[in-house]
Amino acid sequence: MTKSRPILLVDDNADDELLTLDALRASRVSHQVIVARDGQEAIEWLFGHGAHAGRDTEVMPQLILLDLKLPKMNGLEVLSNVRRDDRTRNVPTVILSSSTRREDIDSSYTRGANSYVQKAVNFEEYSEAMQCLCRYWLDHNQV
């Protein structure tokens, strides 16, 4: 595999982060995973502002895994920002959320989400979903 670009995981829940990282490992994903704990941090990392001023913004993630319910700036706002900027417009963004509300799913797609995955209570299901996603967005998809 060529030197891959990182995955940006945006999740404020440390447990969920660990579980997601485990699932990614189980899917044999070797990409570096950058973790942002709220929406604002995600945006600052992406565009090299604030705490991440000076980051090499040439390196954009190959995939963004984005929770919806986030402190400071929620997932939908992050998504809108990502889709608005030329540098990130084409970065595949997958929503990972506990919510199965129709409104959440609809507004995620309206704002340009590429997939919407429910964080199932059953970890095995979640791992499988993660495996499929990674295979698709990291291995097969051409941006």
Next chain:
Amino acid sequence: MNRPPPILLNANDLPAVNDIAATGKVKILLVDDNEDNLVSLEAALEVLGEDLILARSGRQALRELLEHDFAAILLDVKMPEMDGFEAAELIRARKRSQHTPILFLTGYRNEEHLFRGYDLGAVDFLFKPIVPEVLRSKVAVFVALSRSAQRQRMQAEVLAKAEQRFRSLLNAAPDAMLITKEDGEIVLANSRTDGLFGYSRSDILGHTIRKLIPDWNPTTGSDPCAWIAVRSDGTRFPSEVSSSPLLTDEGLLVTSAVRDISERKLYEQRIEERNQQLAALNQELEAFSYSVSHDLRAPLRSIEGFSRILLRDYTGQQLDKTAGDYLERMRAAAGRMGKLIEDLLELSRVSRAELSFEPVDLSRLAESAIEDFRSRDPERQVEVSIEPEMSACGDSRLLSVVLCNLLGNAWKFTGKTATARIEFKREKIDGVDTFSVGDNGAGFNPGFSDKLFAPFQRLHRVSEFEGTGVGLAIVQRIIYRHDGRIWADGRVGEGATFYFTLAGDTRTNDEI
């Protein structure tokens, strides 16, 4: 301004005057002391076909007059005791006969007689010898006159009755009824008007209706108008005015029914407030559901996920069999709670979801549910019979939830039955299309059938048949939202049948 109320109905609108009464025989009184004269009068007039009543003296004539009304009286002038003139005087004195035409019969032309006769109200004199043709034609005129007078009297009576009916209807109306000319001048108002507006009727008759309803306008369509009305003391109230044109002999009039809708407005306002409160409550519930769905699930995910990772990565090393068993139990419990949360969310969702009504192929939904069960439980042998082409009108997503639950229960509770059978069919029960899902599984104690649909009610131990006890509550709510009914039949060990109806069958989206 005082004016007589107009006649509001055309005579043509009234029922026809009773024809038998109008064409029935009239009575003619013949008075003569001479029997021969009476006989010849009778003979001359017989052909008219009317009732001829004979009197042989003035007194007898007066007696007859007490009992009958006559179209005409033929009165001999020269009679003993009471002569014709005296009799005529007495006839005229009576109210009942004061206008009855009197024809005097006299033997000779005497100026004095004539004057006296005419003075007494005679309409004519006939001189003896009587010429039958002349007599007949004269009497015929009075018969015709009498008939037409009678008809007019009856018509007037019918008219008066109709108008009386109209007025009592007007006064019994719960609304203020005003009849105006096209320009709004009030010509008639019912008694309710006084109460509603605080005017006495004489204060408003002849005035414009705009004094009561400033925006009044006769040209609006048939829909009632909501206009502000003004009472005599200047206070205002919301009113609803229905106007309709009334074409009469006197031209175009407008009937306006005015209803005070203050109370209704008040109720509407209250309903609006309640609706807002409900909407606020719903929103709270929505927020609650959202945090349930999000925040309650997150810790479960941790328990479930990390138990699983422990089991996966540490079994056989740091984890002995007992530890593994405990972790497995934790994981399973987290899974059950996750299912419970999902079911509760579904219950709240189906209660609030907007229904979209459309034709739904229930047979197909049932088949796909069964296919799903079969693929999950490939080792099970279940005989399933689904009546083809059962369709209904309803929300397809929610009806699919109903069938998945009912068929899922049937599938689950036949899990320990040797030759499991499930049947989904339609039949008419009390004339209503009723769907039923029946099985030959574990069944239930019919004494508990009313508890079946309450959330968290379970009639079996989790160790026997797993479940959260919310499924049938969800089903019931969906059926209720389709204005249908649901009930169940069953016996322990003999299976269960769930029946449901969908009143939505005849509805379309427009009616919801």
